[in-house]
Amino acid sequence: MAKHLGAKPRIGLLGTGPWAGRTHAPALAGHPGVEFSGVWGRRAEAAEELAAASGTRAYEDVDALFAASDAVAFALPPDVQAPLAVRAARAGCHVLLDKPVATTVAAAREVAEAAEEAGVASVVFCTLRFAETTARWIEERKAAGGWFLGEAHWLGSLYGAGSTSVYADSPWRREKGGLWDVGPHVLSVYLPVLGDVTAITAAAGPEDTHHLVLRHSSGASSTATLTLSAPPEAAEVTLSLHGAAGRAELPRWGGAVEAFGTAVDALLTVARTGEPHPCDARFGLRLTEILTEAERLAAQSAAAKA
Structure with a gap:
């Protein structure tokens, strides 16, 4: 069941790389309408460093971060993101995903279906749709x-x-x-x-x-x-x-931090109204379907010419 949002929703971050450090963490730390609830990463020391720089705490257990958050944002490689997004949705967390959601259709579909079954809001951060x-x-x-x-x-x-x-x-x-x-x-x-x-x-x-x-x-x-x-x-x-x-x-277009802040607002609006966003997990699935077919056709064409 989706978590109910209070006056100041708690949003956690999964990921500690350059994209997380330059965009996601500053946007969440500087957003006046949310509480930056914590950071989880595959390297505990990187999570500690990013959390300290952002005024929040690091989590070694990702499920503990889900429990402490109403929503989570992802700054992870797509095929690391996808299974964790499914877990987050099943824990009732609204999900702010990065593009591409996954690089296989099956994994992207599992994310979309998990979000829908749990009734959680989903938004995929395609920068041009939010700048x-x-x-x-x-x-x-x-x-x-x-x-x-x-x-x-x-x-x-x-x-x-x-x-x-x-x-x-x-x-x-x-x-x-x-x-x-x-x-x-x-x-x-x-x-x-x-x-x-x-x-x-x-x-x-x-x-x-x-x-x-x-x-x-x-x-x-x-x-x-x-x-x-x-x-x-x-x-x-x-x-x-x-x-x-x-x-x-x-x-x-302008900076990614401002665009990500707009994506955060979009996720919160969906969570409160129940009205899906055009850039939701189902849209993310469609992107993966198109790119998978393009990749297949390009490889097929190259093989035919070899």
Whole structure:
């Protein structure tokens, strides 16, 4: 059974890596409407350090953190996140998930079903859906309608020559690449504006690069080139829509801390009203389904050419 939220809900954090330290923990510690109830991590010393820096306590037992929290936020690799999210939901905790929810359809479906069966609120933190400028742009483009084509380039240089990014040490990003790391961002814009994906074509490019061509339920089509291995000189993030309203380009967005704070507010609203959020665990499942099929088709295409 879902936990009832008091005047100041208790929210815990699972994860101690750079994403947790730079985004989740500052947002929770600085949020005036919640109590940051604690931190759990796979390395106890890292949990202690992050908790001390954030004015909360560390937990060695994740179930104890669930018991001490009304909701929990996740900053973990997707396939570590998924089973723990199921446990959290079954403990009655509302769940603020990171993208992708999981890298297998079965695991993502288990998260969505656990949240629904327990009656807990779920929100997936797709940054562009919660950052103020991009969230407003998405809603305005959705209301305008009449879109014919979408084009996106997300050329990250995480693994490009000379990169010093702290996120380059992430084993799951190294294994799954841009398709799974930045693909959810692009899809989180395309799906609400152009409709669900009804057909996929996918091909692999250099390094971890993937090229996608998507057909949407609105009749529009879209393309996406996704990588984490671009040369730094070629790095860019662009997404544009073309249609009856002309050309519209996704604007720049602000910091992730503010966007995560908005996601926290969204989770609390769902928990109090019972009205599902468009970016819930079921949406997270759909992202995993699309990315899994794209990965399969790209691998199939590469094998055929070998």
